Amino acid sequence: MxxxxxxxxxxxxxxxxxxxxxxxxxxxxxxxxxxxxxxxxxxxxxxxxxxxxxxxxxxxxxxxxxxxxxxxxxxxxxxxxxxxxxxxxxxxxxxxxxxxxxxxxxxxxxxxxxxxxxxxxxxxxxxxxxxxxxxxxxxxxxxxxxxxGDLRVPQVTARYLAVSGGGRLTIDAAPRARSTVTSEGNERLTIKFDADALDLSPPLPSSTGSQGLVLGIRVVDGTTLTVDLGPRVVEVRASAQPIETAERVTIDLRVAQPETPPPAPPAAPAPATPASPPSLGQLISPTRTLATVVLDAGHGGEDLGVRSAGGTLEKDLALAVALVLKSAIEGRLGARVLLTRDDDRQMSIDDRASFANNNKADLFISLHANGSFKTTTSGASIYYAAFDGDAKATGSTSPAERVSVATGGVRDIELVAWNRAQTRHLSRSMAFASLLAEQFRDRVPLESRAVRRTPLRVLQSTNMPAVLIEMGFLSNPDQEMQLANSDFQNTFVQAIGDAIVRFRDGPPAGGTR
Incomplete structure (x- = not known):
């Protein structure tokens, strides 16, 4: 024709x-x-x-x-x-x-x-x-x-969800057309689809309203979208993966969080003499026993996480390290170590937190790998929970309810809103995160600000001390090779094990370390 x-x-x-x-x-x-x-x-x-x-x-x-x-x-x-x-x-x-x-x-x-x-x-x-x-x-x-004729013209739809600490923009192209996402800092994203044209019905949202994280979505040419970001965005994380017959681009946007300390315990009587500020060791009350540790290998199944240029998948790396860490903790501490997943399957965030809560875990560690549009960015980081203001961080609980436990029997739990379960453990989560950074130093490359607070739902929902570890950046070719190396993984696991022992034992007698 x-x-x-x-x-x-x-x-x-x-x-x-x-x-x-x-x-x-x-x-x-x-x-x-x-x-x-x-x-x-x-x-x-x-x-x-x-x-x-x-x-x-x-x-x-x-x-x-x-x-x-x-x-x-x-x-x-x-x-x-x-x-x-x-x-x-x-x-x-x-x-x-x-x-x-x-x-x-x-x-x-x-x-x-x-x-x-x-x-x-x-x-x-x-x-x-x-x-x-x-x-x-x-x-x-x-x-x-x-x-x-047989042209590739996928229908492109977008939806935006405001979440605690930022927002998530999800763009689907169906039938599937592979996409390439590039970034201009935290100001703009470009999404190029492998297609002949794009079908934009219904029209894409022009902005995200009062939150102001996405200023607009524009069509640059017949197959490329440009996403303009607002000045409040301080971190952008994008991933693309197949979902059934569609291509899904997920863009997570984070805004700056105020550096507020965790809720303080009830005020004690004023000492006779001025007291020194509490040290890290004083924040760690001796646990002596850690009966159950839950390890959470991030992503899984169709949720690939970060994909490196060399083909390494975040979901695979997280599971590999979790399996090694499980054996190390069991052998060294004699604790019961449970995995939220021990194979390549997808789990919701709420299911991961519920698994730890129902098994009455004493410690929760979620393992991930990071990604950046800058291939030179590197280093591990440790996160503990943040909340949107002190009001949420001091929420009340409801009467207890008797529920079944995954391993059999029943237990009484307090009914706590999912985004408040972590509040009673914030001080100890912060202490454990600091211990991890201390043990990683000189053994594992760290980001300049290694310990951070962020409103991650999986951390907010867990009813025990909890951290999320970003082991490094798969977007950095050198760090990708490092993370895939078994010797480095063993070093990483050894550092985590040392931090857990320190956390269990608390400060030694006569000292703060």
Missing amino acids: NIRPLQSAVVAAATAFALIFIPIHQLTGQSPSPVPLTLLSKDGRRALAITLVNGQQFVSLDELAAVFQLAVREGSVGALTVSYKGRTIVLTPDQARASVAGRVISLPAPPARSGGRWLVPVDFVGGALGLIYDVRLDLRKASHLLVV
């Missing part, structure tokens, strides 16, 4: 795409002109003018004939015959149907005569004409698109 591209048509089509976010009638207050039907084929794109007749969308039959090389003949009794390579369609001006090789096809309205030319409903193209044409005609009325 040879579709003759017209410069004016291309401009019209491009204009139609640009206005998909802000329809012109919203700017002028006038009734909008009908959006043209954009035809996409291997020969390019062009626009087919739309005429409204009694609220129905019509297209010129003469224009269709020119584009698709059709022969149109008007009979003496008013019937219209449309032919293509010996196959015909018969239309009758006063009837809302077409005859295609003896088969009757319903139309929303009969053909109409306007200014000496015949008009047919837009549905004629995807219905009757599609039955006689030799390549696929995919009419997408909601998108004002007509896809001719």
Whole structure:
């Protein structure tokens, strides 16, 4: 097929795409002109003018004939015959149907005569004409698109969710079209899809409202989206992965969190002499026994986590280290060590936290690997929970309830809102995070600010001291090789084990370390 591209048509089509976010009638207050039907084929794109007749969308039959090389003949009794390579369609001006090789096809309205030319409903193209044409005609009325042939034109949808400490923007392309995400610092993201064009129906959200983390989503060309980010964004993490028959791009945005200390215990009577500030050791009350430790290997199943340029997956690395760490803790401390997952399967965040809570864990460690758009960024970091203000961090509990335990029997638990379970353990979680950083130092590369507070749901929901460890950056080729090395993994595990022993034993007699 040879579709003759017209410069004016291309401009019209491009204009139609640009206005998909802000329809012109919203700017002028006038009734909008009908959006043209954009035809996409291997020969390019062009626009087919739309005429409204009694609220129905019509297209010129003469224009269709020119584009698709059709022969149109008007009979003496008013019937219209449309032919293509010996196959015909018969239309009758006063009837809302077409005859295609003896088969009757319903139309929303009969053909109409306007200014000496015949008009047919837009549905004629995807219905009757599609039955006689030799390549696929995919009419997408909601998108004002007509896809001719086997082009890759995925439908792209986006949704935004405000979460504690930031937001998450999820963009899906279905059917799947591989994507490449690049970043310009924390100001802008570019998402390039391996497709011939994009179907943007319904229109993508232009912003995220009052939160102001996403200022706009724009179409740069036919297959590239640009996401403009607000000035409050201090960290961006993006990943792409297949979800059933779609490609999903997940963009996590974090905002700066105030460096507030954990809730203070009830005030003690004033000492007779000024007291020194508490040391790290004083924050660690002796535990002496750690009966149960839960290790959480991040991601899993279809949730790949970070994917390195060399093909290493965060979900695989996290599980490999968790298995080694499990054996090390069992052998060294004699504790019961449970894994939230011991194979490649997906678990929700709430299920991970519930697993630790129901098994009455004394310590929770979640293992992850980081990613950055800068390939030079490196170093491990340790997170403990943060909350949106002191009000949430000092929430109350409800009466106890008797529940089943995964290992059998029952136990009484206090009913605590999922985002408040961690509040009573914040001081000890902070202490354990600091111990980990101390043990990693000189053994494991650390980020400049190794210990951080962040409102991660899996940490907020756990009812025991809990940390999340980002072991390093898979986006850094050198660190990817390091993290995949078994000797380095053993060093990493040894450092975690030393921190756990310190945490269990508390400060030695006569000292703070």
